[in-house]
Amino acid sequence: MKTTYTPHPIDTSDVVLPEELISLTSLLASNVHDQWSLARIKQGWSYGPQRNDEKKETPCLVRYEELPESEAEYDKITAMNTLKIILKLGYKIEKIDK
Template identity: 60%
Template sequence: MNENNYTPHPIDTSDIQLPEELNPLLEAMAKNVHENWAQERIKQGWTYGEKRDDTLKHHPCLIAYEDLPEEEKDYDRNTSVETLKLILKLGYRIS
């Protein structure tokens, strides 16, 4: 438990299986997640750097989504997967 006793309780989406036809949407969403993250960092004064440096505000992921290592793309994909699964879990349909 953390300092302020906050315990996250996300909706359990483990029973939701994404249909394969959503893969292009998933990838587009992942790219957009990265673009939004990068845009916000740049607004905050961050620039590209080979190694992350919080003092100098350098970050190695301030590059195009397509150029990211797969492990970094997976981070953005996971955010998108959970968003899509939540939409379906809440009863909405994507068509």
């Protein structure tokens, strides 16, 4: 069955992240990548120089810092959009010093 899907994400174009949240973006992006990597490894994937779905190999099973810029940028955008949506929905993000 083919369905027509039209995404309607919440518009966050008016949200400006404060500097302390912008710096949090890289940490979140790295964690997003680690979560993705862990899930892939559990599914039987391993590192390979080129993506091969049959062999379950991907060149992205590397540390976040070793990702190609395009892949790292995807994770950064995901993290930044997540922070923006949290603020757009009226939540506050505060660091608690321990």
